[in-house]
Amino acid sequence: MSATLRENRRATMQNVSAPSVGRPRSGARRLPTASARDEILDAAAELFAQRGYAATSTRLIAERVGIRQASLYYHFDNKETVLAELLEATVRPSLDYAGEITGQGLEPAAALHALVRYDVGVLLGARWNVGILYALPEVASEPFTRFRQERERLRYAYRTLVSACGGHLDNPEITGDLVFGLVESVIGMRRDLDDLPATEVLQGIVAAAALRLVGRAPGV
Template sequence: MPDATAREEILDAAAELFAQRGYAATSTRLIAETVGIRQASLYYHFPNKEQILAELLEATVRPSLTYAEELSAKDLPPATALRDLVEYDVGVLVGARWNIGILYALPEIATEPFARFRRERDQLRLAYRALVEAAGPETAGITGDLVFGLVESVIGMRRDLPGLPAPEQLQEAIGAAAIRLLGPGPG
């Protein structure tokens, strides 16, 4: 990353190590060594490993949450807005350099350093629910959660499928599947 700041290099190295080696197996010393800095320099940018992971996780949710807020300001049919959000969110998750979303299920994520991430992820889930409800299904809460889970399934696909389809294909396929989950009706 030739034009990256030290902070960006730390985040990138940590993302790679967390995604490939696991969170518990990655120390701040290893992150610093990977970047080519002293561990004390890493602590200048981040007080601990939890803060590094929290920032990485928030970066997987915040763009889609912002996009959902932008969509709510537009006068789009709910199904159109839902599909737009799904395709955007899938793009964020598959377009990231490292598959950091794979760490969503870590037990550590339930602790305080990750409260903001959990709150923002819940807000995104609620945005999906609201769009699904506006589209009309009687089971809006469940269907909204299904759509949210469908979007996040690309995290596992990145991990498990060696020949992942192109991002555009995934965006289109998952967007279409989300609309099908709405079922027949005004959607």
């Protein structure tokens, strides 16, 4: 092949546009600064909370994000793993915080007050009210084992702090569970009340109520 022919072929190839990689999104990004994985989680949380878990498919989640269903499966194996990660995100921050305040040398009532405030903030601060999915029958299955374990560890942290608040309680374990349930009651409030108090206000109300349950005066 002559040098002139080779140069002509090279010029022709350079003028051919390279094929695009992948398929562009079908619309604007949900969360412009978030990763694709976080956008999937956000879309799934919205759909699970508003339409219901059973009524939401991975195809619908992908459509809400504006990606192909196959792209969703690059990040998650199935719908169960999406929900599991969402549920774990509602308890893990508070569980980590419980571990942090344990080593700070706080008086037990002060530590309990701090944990309640923090935990309520986590449950109310999430973009979507994922906590309403705790009672799903599917959550008792194997894919959600880690979530159930972490939630039980958080419950145990409450029991431990309540027990440390004093020996005057007839049943510290039950009282600890009552405090734990009081905290999680904000999930139902968020679902049912149209005029929910500001997060900071509700944090204070629930924390004060928790101290009353253990026989300690609010205002720690």
